[in-house]
Amino acid sequence: MPALLSWIVVVSACSQSDPRPLASGGLGDPGPVQVTPSLAAPNGAVLLAGGGRLGPEIFETFVERAGGGEATIVVIPTAGADDEYTEANGLVAGLQSAGAWNLTVLHTRSREEADSPEFSRALRQADGVWISGGRQWRLVDAYLHTRVHREILGVLERGGVVGGTSAGASILASYLIRGDPATNEIVMAPGYEEGFGALEGAAVDQHLFSRGREMDLLEVVELHPELMGIGLDEGTALLIEGAEARVLGESRVAIYNIRRDRGPEGEGSLPPPLPFLFLNPGDRFQLDSHEVVRFQQSDH
Numbered sequence: 001m002p003a004l005l006s007w008i009v010v011v012s013a014c015s016q017s018d019p020r021p022l023a024s025g026g027l028g029d030p031g032p033v034q035v036t037p038s039l040a041a042p043n044g045a046v047l048l049a050g051g052g053r054l055g056p057e058i059f060e061t062f063v064e065r066a067g068g069g070e071a072t073i074v075v076i077p078t079a080g081a082d083d084e085y086t087e088a089n090g091l092v093a094g095l096q097s098a099g100a101w102n103l104t105v106l107h108t109r110s111r112e113e114a115d116s117p118e119f120s121r122a123l124r125q126a127d128g129v130w131i132s133g134g135r136q137w138r139l140v141d142a143y144l145h146t147r148v149h150r151e152i153l154g155v156l157e158r159g160g161v162v163g164g165t166s167a168g169a170s171i172l173a174s175y176l177i178r179g180d181p182a183t184n185e186i187v188m189a190p191g192y193e194e195g196f197g198a199l200e201g202a203a204v205d206q207h208l209f210s211r212g213r214e215m216d217l218l219e220v221v222e223l224h225p226e227l228m229g230i231g232l233d234e235g236t237a238l239l240i241e242g243a244e245a246r247v248l249g250e251s252r253v254a255i256y257n258i259r260r261d262r263g264p265e266g267e268g269s270l271p272p273p274l275p276f277l278f279l280n281p282g283d284r285f286q287l288d289s290h291e292v293v294r295f296q297q298s299d300h
Helices: 056-066 094-098 136-143 147-157 216-221
Strands: 004-010 044-049 070-074 104-106 128-131 162-163 174-175 199-205 228-232 236-241 244-249 253-256 275-279 284-286
Touching: 004 094, 044 199, 044 275, 056 094, 056 128, 056 162, 056 244, 094 244, 104 162, 128 147, 136 147, 147 162, 199 216, 216 253, 228 236
Parallel strands: 004 104, 044 162, 070 104, 070 128, 128 162, 174 199, 199 228
Antiparallel strands: 044 236, 228 253, 236 244, 244 284, 253 275
16 A cells, blocks of 8 residues: 655744743652553553664554554654654654554644644544654643643543654653753753653653763652653663553663562662662563563573
């Protein structure tokens, strides 16, 4: 079947002065940290990728979870610097190589346009949404609390899959890190701390080891103990369905702010002084109980 690729692109000035509420949550004892995909989307799936070159396994898993080659998928490249999307950008190549052919690219800098029923129509029919990398603040300025934002969560409510890489992964958490428009070196940026909330109670970082960010999420979870931190290295992804997370790709995922009361030291608790848990490709992690099932490579 010939490829069906359409574009919905609206280019306009982007307002950076629009005030937005900070993420909810406070200090104190929040009780056990529990993170699952949004309570409004019990049947949906969230796929978080850490940027860099993603292998075919990640795109194939996303397309399969969306419903296979005939699934309707919306690609959002707005985190990137380009005001116009062209096919030469290559943002859909990974999805096409995984067998997806019914793709629509949705891109605007205008919040007014993003809040219109016409612009967001493709999302109402989508089985999956893929948000590409760039800078998180561009996604906040264009889409936070608009119809596009609501329709992305609607994909999850219908049991679809929402995924993203780099900035596109961080924006899916309820707490947004590295949202400062001036630099991505600022981990917590006032005014840009609220994400789309596809993953409640979480903060997601990316390019973890390649950019030496292993310790950065500790600052976030110390100030916001109600959050679980998820750090993803390049070429690596975490597929979350219900309360189970599975590592895909070639490197590791780090989980921050998990309970340490799962038995005596050496029987499931974190070995001090490491304040986070590493997950390897193929490992499965229960976001509610914090149990880990390590992947065992078969010899056959």
